[in-house]
Amino acid sequence: MSDSVYNKQAGIPELEKAQIFEASTLYGAATLAAALDAGQFGPAAGVRRILLVSSNAEVPEAAIQLKEMHGYDRIAARFDEVISWNEVIHPNHPAEWAPEETETPVWQRLFRLAWGIGDVPVELAVESIQVNPARALVTIFAESAVHVYADGLMSYGPTRDKLPRPIGARVQRVLHLDLVPGLRPLLLAETGARPELVPDDAFTAVLKEISEDAADTVRSYLPPAEQDLPTAVLLGQYLAALRILTAQEEEDLHVRMLRGAVAAGHRSIVFKPHPTAPASYSSALDEAAQAAGVRLTVVDGPLLAETLYDICRPRLVVGCFSTAMLTASAYYGISIARTGTGLVLDRLTPYQNSNRVPLTIVDFMVPDLDAGTDAQMAAVDDLVPLVRTVGFCMQPKMHRDLREDAEHWLQANIGDRTQHYFRRRRLTSLGLPGGDALRTADRLRANPTVRRVVRAARRRLR
Structure with missing residues (x-):
């Protein structure tokens, strides 16, 4: 065991266990922070907690890094150390690199030495266990218990690919948010892993921390007059980057969101691009706002959409099938509306694409933007x-x-x-x-x- 971590002669308690938490998004890291605050990973005494961050964007160097997001430092403070997986495996891409099976014992010894965790038992908390980097991590630490956390609507859908039995048998829990109360996750149900809710109050407390950290930046985007604060938020995704829509179709989708919000009576509107979306933005949305005579603010900083909900308190959030729509409804009581889900459902391939269940939930449950502001959410009993x-x-x-x-x-x-x-x-x-x-x-x-x-x-x- 590394003396630089725990030294019995110095009177520091001996390390009993290590926990490695893998995260690629601030929303996911916030989910982990809430689970820690709620005691779902046990007491911290005698445990070394490592946050292993990765950027899975197509070109990680060009994307916003997790450490650049407002609120990151507050979340990182809950861990003993933060390690960049991208730096560890450089120059390989996190989505592609995995060790050869015969090399995994060597990699485990190397990481244990480099990360100061000696020979103690290791627990893993990972997202998207079917793919790298989570898959690489659970393969390297082949004897470790695994906890999967789901930071969005994909938890309600089935596992993308059947896990090898030795990996599936190690999955203890699927920690998830209660985004659709009454709907039980299908993710990893075939392994016998039990679903476990991350408490609402713990998660909203973490979101509050993040919004407090981001408050000045958000306000720098907004008009100075309190009465001119945006009343509608439009959520962008990265559907063109995923090759589900063309860039033009995605731009047209954003314009439809704006026009629908205007038709619903909103005169001050925020557009929030997705943090990992390519840094391209045409003038189409600006031109549509000018033609409608409304104020449009584009908030493209390293912020979660939830900070806008907390600070602006909008009356409407519009999106295609973003998880942030359901966060607005479940945790902030904001009305939500959808647009474009039918088109994306038609384009989605193969049928077992993991986005299909999130799309289905939003399309079935959330009112169509064109239906007007009086439309009601569908009943969960019909959705299940x-x-x-x-x-x-x-x-x-x-x-x-x-x-x-x-x-x-x-x-x-x-x-x-x-x-x-x-x-x-x-x-x-x-x-x-x-x-x-x-x-x-x-x-x-x-x-x-x-x-x-x-x-x-x-x-x-x-």
Whole structure:
């Protein structure tokens, strides 16, 4: 054990355990901070806590770094050390680098020495365990217990790819925010990991810390007169960067948001680009605001959208399917509206794309911006079976137990209002209501029981 960390002769308590928390966004780091404050990772005594930060942007050097975000220092203060994963694996990209399986013991010894954690047990708290850098981390620390935290709506959808059994068996919990009260996460349910809520009061307290730290910067963007504070916030994403929409289509989407907010009576509006969106901004939104005779403020600093909610107290938040929309509703009581979800649902490929459940939640639950300000949010009781049905169709092998419920829901509900949540070809291949009629041979091939019998027979014949 490194004497520079814990020295028994100096009277410092011996290190009993290390906890490594991996984060790539301030929202995710805030979720971890709230979980720590709520005692969900146990007492700090005898534990070395490391915040391992990474930038997963396509060109990390050109993106806003986590340490540049307002509120970062307050969150980082909860940890004994902050380490940049990008620097550790330089010049490799965090989304791409992972060690060869035979090299993992060497990498673990190297990190234990470099990070001052000796030979003590290690716990990992990671996001997006299916991909790097989280996947690399859990592979290197192959004997460590794993806690997955979900910082957005993706927690309600199924796991993107089935985890190898040795990794899946180590996942203890899925820590998540209560963004849609009453909806239970599907993420990692197939591993037996238990979902656990991060308390609302702990998370809102962390958001308050962040907004206090960012207050001066936010106000520097805003008009000096209190009565001119923005009453609507428009949320940008990075759909063109993900190649879901073209740059022009995404710009048109922003203009639709603005025009919808103007039609709802808002005269002072903020546009908040996504922190990891490419640094490009055309004049289309400015021109639309000028044509409508409204004030538009673009807040493109290193800020969470939630700081705008806390300081400006807007009456409306508009977006496509950003998690920040549901944060506005769940934690600030702000009305929210959507636009563009139908287009993105049509473009999203493959069907099991992890954005499908967040899109489905927002499209089904959140009022359309064009419907007016009196439209109400849909009931969660109606949303739950839809999400479970979409989740089954996305990952039928992981969630065979949902098939019967999915069949019943589709039989009763598939129609013009719900058809765009599914692909006819997908329903057909799964033999579900809403798909095309299958020939007898195709129906037999689609039947999981028949497939198991055929595979068993083939094995016996080998």
